[in-house]
Amino acid sequence: MDQTGIKIEDLHLSFGETQVLRGVNLDIRPGEFFAFLGPSGSGKSTLLRAIAGFGPTPQGRILIGDRDVVGLDPWKRNVGMVFQSYALWPHMSVRDNVGFGLRERRVPASQIRGRVDAALDLVGLAHLADRMPNQLSGGQQQRIALARTVVVEPEVLLLDEPLSNLDASLRVQMRRELLHLQRKLGLTTIFVTHDQEEANTTSDRMAVLDGGVIQQVGTPQELYDRPANLFVANFLGTANIFEGRVEIDGEAARFHTKTGEVLTIPASGNLDGSNVVLRPQNISMTQAPEPDALKGEVLHREFLGSQIRYLVKVAGTEIVVDQSHSAGRDWFDPGAQVHLVANTSSAVIL
Amino acid sequence: MPSMNRSTPGATAGIADRLPKWLVPNLSGLHMVALFIALLLIGLLLVPVAQVMIVAFQDPATGAATLQNFLDFFRTSLFRESFWNSFYVSVMSVVVATTIALPLAYITTRFHFAGSVLIQSLGFIPLIMPPFVGAVAMQLIFGRNGTVNLLLRDYLGFDIPFMEGLNGVILVQSIHYFPFILINLSASLRNIDRSMEEAAQNLGSHGIRLFRRIVFPLAMPGYIAGAALVFIKVFDDLGTPLLLNVNNMLAPQAYLRISSIGISDPMGYVISVILVVFSVLSLWASFLFMRGKDYATVQKGGGGMAKRNLKPAEKMLAYGVVIFILLLVLTPHIGLTLLSFGTIWSFAPLPDGYTLQNYVTMWEGSKTFILNTLLYAGIAATADVILGTAIAYIVLRTNIFGRKGLDYLATAALAVPGVVLGIGYLRTFHSVDVPFVGEPLASWWVVIALALMIRRLPYALRACMAALQQISLALEEAAESLGATKKRTIYKIVVPLMKGGLLAGFVTSFATAAVELSATIMLVSSNQDAPLAYGIYLFMQTPSGRGAGAALGVVAVLLVAAGTLASQIIIERDKKAKASADMH
Numbered sequence: 001m002d003q004t005g006i007k008i009e010d011l012h013l014s015f016g017e018t019q020v021l022r023g024v025n026l027d028i029r030p031g032e033f034f035a036f037l038g039p040s041g042s043g044k045s046t047l048l049r050a051i052a053g054f055g056p057t058p059q060g061r062i063l064i065g066d067r068d069v070v071g072l073d074p075w076k077r078n079v080g081m082v083f084q085s086y087a088l089w090p091h092m093s094v095r096d097n098v099g100f101g102l103r104e105r106r107v108p109a110s111q112i113r114g115r116v117d118a119a120l121d122l123v124g125l126a127h128l129a130d131r132m133p134n135q136l137s138g139g140q141q142q143r144i145a146l147a148r149t150v151v152v153e154p155e156v157l158l159l160d161e162p163l164s165n166l167d168a169s170l171r172v173q174m175r176r177e178l179l180h181l182q183r184k185l186g187l188t189t190i191f192v193t194h195d196q197e198e199a200n201t202t203s204d205r206m207a208v209l210d211g212g213v214i215q216q217v218g219t220p221q222e223l224y225d226r227p228a229n230l231f232v233a234n235f236l237g238t239a240n241i242f243e244g245r246v247e248i249d250g251e252a253a254r255f256h257t258k259t260g261e262v263l264t265i266p267a268s269g270n271l272d273g274s275n276v277v278l279r280p281q282n283i284s285m286t287q288a289p290e291p292d293a294l295k296g297e298v299l300h301r302e303f304l305g306s307q308i309r310y311l312v313k314v315a316g317t318e319i320v321v322d323q324s325h326s327a328g329r330d331w332f333d334p335g336a337q338v339h340l341v342a343n344t345s346s347a348v349i350l
Numbered sequence: 351m352p353s354m355n356r357s358t359p360g361a362t363a364g365i366a367d368r369l370p371k372w373l374v375p376n377l378s379g380l381h382m383v384a385l386f387i388a389l390l391l392i393g394l395l396l397v398p399v400a401q402v403m404i405v406a407f408q409d410p411a412t413g414a415a416t417l418q419n420f421l422d423f424f425r426t427s428l429f430r431e432s433f434w435n436s437f438y439v440s441v442m443s444v445v446v447a448t449t450i451a452l453p454l455a456y457i458t459t460r461f462h463f464a465g466s467v468l469i470q471s472l473g474f475i476p477l478i479m480p481p482f483v484g485a486v487a488m489q490l491i492f493g494r495n496g497t498v499n500l501l502l503r504d505y506l507g508f509d510i511p512f513m514e515g516l517n518g519v520i521l522v523q524s525i526h527y528f529p530f531i532l533i534n535l536s537a538s539l540r541n542i543d544r545s546m547e548e549a550a551q552n553l554g555s556h557g558i559r560l561f562r563r564i565v566f567p568l569a570m571p572g573y574i575a576g577a578a579l580v581f582i583k584v585f586d587d588l589g590t591p592l593l594l595n596v597n598n599m600l601a602p603q604a605y606l607r608i609s610s611i612g613i614s615d616p617m618g619y620v621i622s623v624i625l626v627v628f629s630v631l632s633l634w635a636s637f638l639f640m641r642g643k644d645y646a647t648v649q650k651g652g653g654g655m656a657k658r659n660l661k662p663a664e665k666m667l668a669y670g671v672v673i674f675i676l677l678l679v680l681t682p683h684i685g686l687t688l689l690s691f692g693t694i695w696s697f698a699p700l701p702d703g704y705t706l707q708n709y710v711t712m713w714e715g716s717k718t719f720i721l722n723t724l725l726y727a728g729i730a731a732t733a734d735v736i737l738g739t740a741i742a743y744i745v746l747r748t749n750i751f752g753r754k755g756l757d758y759l760a761t762a763a764l765a766v767p768g769v770v771l772g773i774g775y776l777r778t779f780h781s782v783d784v785p786f787v788g789e790p791l792a793s794w795w796v797v798i799a800l801a802l803m804i805r806r807l808p809y810a811l812r813a814c815m816a817a818l819q820q821i822s823l824a825l826e827e828a829a830e831s832l833g834a835t836k837k838r839t840i841y842k843i844v845v846p847l848m849k850g851g852l853l854a855g856f857v858t859s860f861a862t863a864a865v866e867l868s869a870t871i872m873l874v875s876s877n878q879d880a881p882l883a884y885g886i887y888l889f890m891q892t893p894s895g896r897g898a899g900a901a902l903g904v905v906a907v908l909l910v911a912a913g914t915l916a917s918q919i920i921i922e923r924d925k926k927a928k929a930s931a932d933m934h
Binding site for chain 1: 822824825827828829830831832833834835836838842843846847849
């Protein structure tokens with residue numbers, strides 16, 4: 001199967017005076033399931049729409065395969081897009097909706113029927129071909145929108161927050177179906193979302209955007225374990241951040257926080273930075289004193305089922321500590337004096 | 351990721367290549383359309399109105415700029431009187447219309463009241479009859495020797511001059527136009543969150559005081575909008591005063607000067623300028639008043655105003671008021687129907703006998719009128735919907751330079767009274783000969799259709815805008831990303847989805863254009879070319895023609911009623927289809 005990669009080079013875009021994309025560079029590999037993740041206003045949807053050819057014409061280059069599509073009309077791009085609202089045309093039946101792109105491509109009528117049926121089969125809704133869009137549930141509309149897009153065999157598939165209009169349980173099911181379908185078709189796919197769980201569970205790689213700039217690109221694990229900056233560290237999960245400085249003493253490295261605590265950190269990896277990031281689950285908490293432990297006081301406790309999340313005050317800063325929970329296990333009450341030991345092998349210096 | 355070299359030759363060449371491509375294939379077509387519409391509006395609206403303005407400030411003999419015409423105007427006592435009469439009638443009509451509308455709006459929005467549905471539907475009935483049609487019927491019922499005064503004289507020994515002079519105009523106009531206030535005021539009242547009222551009650555306010563200090567001020571923007579509309583409509587109206595033979599008002603004076611003295615007499619133009627200035631001023635005043643006063647306060651989880659049940663005595667009173675007002679409002683319709691079926695109706699509370707003869711006479715005498723009306727209104731409404739769709743698309747979906755200007759220009763027709771447009775057309779087009787027809791454009795029948803088109807365009811445009819605004823942009827983008835060009839997208843997606851709104855716009859334009867009198871009365875050059883409204887006017891000139899005129903009036907009312915009903919049904923059905931399509 002021919003798979004197309006997407007290369008974005010120094011892309012700038014503004015709405016009037018407002019700069020929305022400021023120099024985006026990105027290389028999406030053929031066949032990849034790629035996610036754009038970011039808060040609202042980060043430019044992720046604008047970037048996706050620029051690839052599809054909607055919105056103001058950007059500066060820079062967008063290469064789909066070898067072709068620069070900047071300035072090209074949307075209908076000349078062969079880019080499939082599934083809209084957040086699904087955008088099914090209410091005046092056409094499901095069959096007419098799905099067949100629309102084929103008719104626009106002057107596919108002979110004799111083939112259209114078969115291809116529409118095949119596309120509907122692919123999403124498991126062949127029996128709804130003669131319904132009108134307003135007779136379908138949200139999940140069904142989503143699948144029809146997908147069928148309408150893939151039936152024209154686009155080079156790349158763009159999904160703009162495709163799950164945001166579904167309820168929670170359907171969302172989990174649909175994202176598995178999406179991934180399954182993407183693997184089956186081998187289509188290079190970009191998925192826009194503000195939900196990190198969605199991005200983590202589906203994408204091969206993802207780009208985190210903020211302020212119209214790509215903050216980091218990588219696999220979900222890379223981004224979580226080795227965030228490139230404080231924004232990424234904070235946006236992907238909860239992060240405890242201490243300010244201070246690194247001191248290297250022969251083989252060993254230590255991090256001195258501003259409040260005087262000392263953490264032993266691995267001497268390999270990046271040691272250039274004035275912050276240390278510790279994930280809540282990489283800190284353990286005991287009542288008994290331990291060597292190298294930080295002393296703190298429990299302020300607040302939240303029971304989350306599989307774990308208990310504590311807010312602990314350590315030398316003036318509040319940090320979050322997650323302890324796994326199993327039946328019968330003790331917990332700490334607010335006010336308890338505790339000792340915290342950081343599993344510093346996972347610490348990241350930024 | 352390292353940033354790529356920004357100034358690669360490919361990238362710069364790309365921009366240069368792109369520009370012409372971007373402009374030429376898909377947008378140039380729309381640019382041409384925009385240009386064509388702009389020229390059309392300039393030629394048929396801007397130039398004629400500008401012509402009227404210029405002539406008003408010109409010395410008729412030398413053509414030099416002068417204020418002399420205005421000085422002459424205010425030196426002539428008839429014109430001064432006309433000016434004050436027009437002003438007085440407009441203000442009084444607003445006052446009387448408010449008196450009718452306020453209780454109806456208040457009762458329907460404030461109380462659980464079974465009559466609400468009745469008011470909401472019957473309240474619109476006056477609008478489906480052109481005011482001049484009802485004027486003669488009102489004369490027969492409220493006139494000096496009309497039903498009401500005959501009965502009053504027989505049983506109580508006095509009469510009331512309802513229809514004497516200006517009173518008649520005020521009565522007819524306020525009964526006809528009060529729905530504008532009712533509609534706007536009711537909408538405003540419904541948009542007031544009950545917490546506004548409850549907060550005032552919580553602080554100790556209630557009853558009339560609560561209404562005066564909290565409820566009415568919050569509903570003010572809606573009231574002003576309706577009142578300004580009534581003021582303009584009455585100020586500009588020509589048909590009603592003409593039919594009631596009240597000639598000492600501005601619009602009739604303009605008509606009489608132009609039709610009796612000719613298009614070179616400057617007074618008609620001076621009056622036109624005054625009419626336009628007042629239209630613009632009151633639109634502007636209502637805009638100023640409305641600005642920054644969006645009082646729609648209904649919040650999430652809240653509701654409209656708290657409705658309460660009426661006590662039995664209050665209910666009696668409410669029904670009494672509502673029935674009285676509705677009877678008053680339906681008088682023109684009742685009178686017109688009686689007149690159309692009556693044999694002779696003079697100095698008697700009711701016609702002497704009943705017959706279908708009037709309808710036969712009407713049909714024989716006015717087949718041409720009816721056919722002309724269908725032709726003119728059909729042309730005007732079709733053109734309006736096409737222009738409206740094109741303007742709406744250009745304004746909402748493209749970034750063509752000056753697109754807002756098209757919208758403003760088309761909407762500006764609202765501020766141009768029919769008389770003024772008619773005079774402008776006469777003046778501008780009397781020297782423009784139509785090729786192959788051999789007459790000047792000003793007296794060719796097509797000019798009537800063109801005038802109707804311009805007059806109805808603002809309404810059709812709003813309907814088209816609303817229809818287009820309801821279509822999510824994603825529906826068009828989906829088609830484009832599946833390979834449909836802009837043109838194909840308009841044809842396959844946009845227009846089919848706008849269909850309901852367009853049809854409703856067409857029907858409304860058609861129905862209202864069919865009974866328009868003020869511009870057409872200026873432009874009709876022979877009875878052969880006259881539409882229905884003009885036909886009614888002709889019939890009503892003679893006592894013997896009144897029955898047939900009334901029959902033609904009934905035809906007009908039915909036409910507009912059917913149109914209004916059809917457009918309501920279309921809009922409702924469209925709304926339902928859209929609502930169920932829009933599930934999320």
